[in-house]
Amino acid sequence: MPVKELLILGEKRLANAGISNAKGESQDLYCYRFGLNQRQFLMEWQKTREFEDCESYLELLDRRADREPIQYITGSQNFYGYDIHVEPGVLIPRLDSETVVEHAIELIKDRHYKTVLDLCSGSGALGIAIAKECHGVKVTFSDESEDAVRIAKSNIEKLGLSKECKVVRGNLFEPFKKFFGNQKFDLIISNPPYIPTNVIPNLDREVKDFEPVSALDGGETGLDYYNKILDSAGDYLKKNGAIVLEIGYDQADDVSKILEDAGFKDIKVFKDLAGKDRTVIADF
Ligand SMILES: C[S@@+](CC[C@H](N)C(=O)[O-])C[C@H]1O[C@@H](n2cnc3c(N)ncnc32)[C@H](O)[C@@H]1O
Known part of the structure; x- marks a missing residue:
């Protein structure tokens, strides 16, 4: 799946769950899942991700949508x-x-x-x-x-x-x-x-x-x-x-x-x- 679409999906998932900073948190969870810093993240937009990678990112989004604090998900x-x-x-x-x-x-x-x-x-x-x-x-x-x-x-x-x-x-x-x-x-x-x-x-x-x-x-x-x-x-x-x-x-x-x-x-x-x-x- 194209990363751009995956991130839009992530933002929507969190926004629908009422998370106020849906864009920021969906990007933070993406960076956490793939071990990226901000600079590396900027290079992601043109890439695509395998199905398994998308699934594991969506699992993190589900946890956050269930209101688990992002800090407990990322551990930091x-x-x-x-x-x-x-x-x-x-x-x-x-x-x-x-x-x-x-x-x-x-x-x-x-x-x-x-x-x-x-x-x-x-x-x-x-x-x-x-x-x-x-x-x-x-x-x-x-x-x-x-x-x-x-x-x-x-x-x-x-x-x-x-x-x-x-x-x-x-x-x-x-x-x-x-x-x-x-x-x-x-x-x-x-x-x-x-x-x-x-x-x-x-x-x-x-x-x-x-x-x-x-x-x-x-x-x-x-x-x-x-x-x-x-x-x-x-x-x-x-x-x-x-x-x-x-x-x-x-x-x-x-x-x-x-x-x-x-x-x-x-x-x-x-x-x-x-x-x-x-x-x-x-x-x-
Ligand atoms: C509001 S938290 C503050 C934690 C940390 N100082 C902070 O600001 O992030 C209060 C802490 O008090 C601890 N606590 C509760 N009752 C206590 C007690 N009787 N004796 C010592 N620590 C206690 C809790 O385990 C918790 O870690």
Whole structure:
């Protein structure tokens, strides 16, 4: 079949399924299936493909038309300029979280912080971007999910960060509780689950049907993890330490209050690129 026709078919298939960027995604899936970069893709238009090749491409389109996120199909999401491997079992890192990373990097550089904990680290995207951008900083990653820990470890290795990064598995601060004084960090960053339980059924199918609910569900108010984390975060921060949290667009006041009650000061809220409250920073 001529590639030109195959691509038109692909775009139509996704458009009919309601995928908004049908053209871009049908081309991305084509490039993924045949291992092409953008330059190689431009040379494809005059070619034809064998029946089996067309079939296997159409199978990928069917998965996407069934609303499987394209990142789970291709196994990859770019975050802060780095290719992060993702698969079902781990949250796909969001562009919004890059603002969290930007603020964390600014703090680390200004204050010469040396140790960072990425709590609820998932694929490791946030901590990996920090380790890549902040030379000499040691980043510890922690997540309760076995899949997340395995995937973060493989991302760290793939990106050549094994010396700077360590991954542990456990419930929030549990792995850092020590008999003679807890392990402490200069900076704690976290993008915990923060979606109220009753909102989850209304999310896009890509999210509610494919991403792990344990990465999304923040309890009845969406604030369960902020309460739990901030209840003891101070015990794991060094003197002059700080915390950087990702929040939902409508959680700034609630999270600021929880921070205040937990003894944090200089609480600041920052917006993401879409102009929504996304990051809270506080000193301990
Ligand atoms: C919103 S996702 C964030 C993942 C990653 N930081 C990112 O931004 O892409 C939240 C993560 O918290 C983890 N998690 C949920 N409950 C946890 C707990 N009690 N202790 C540690 N991690 C937990 C989930 O497995 C998930 O990976």
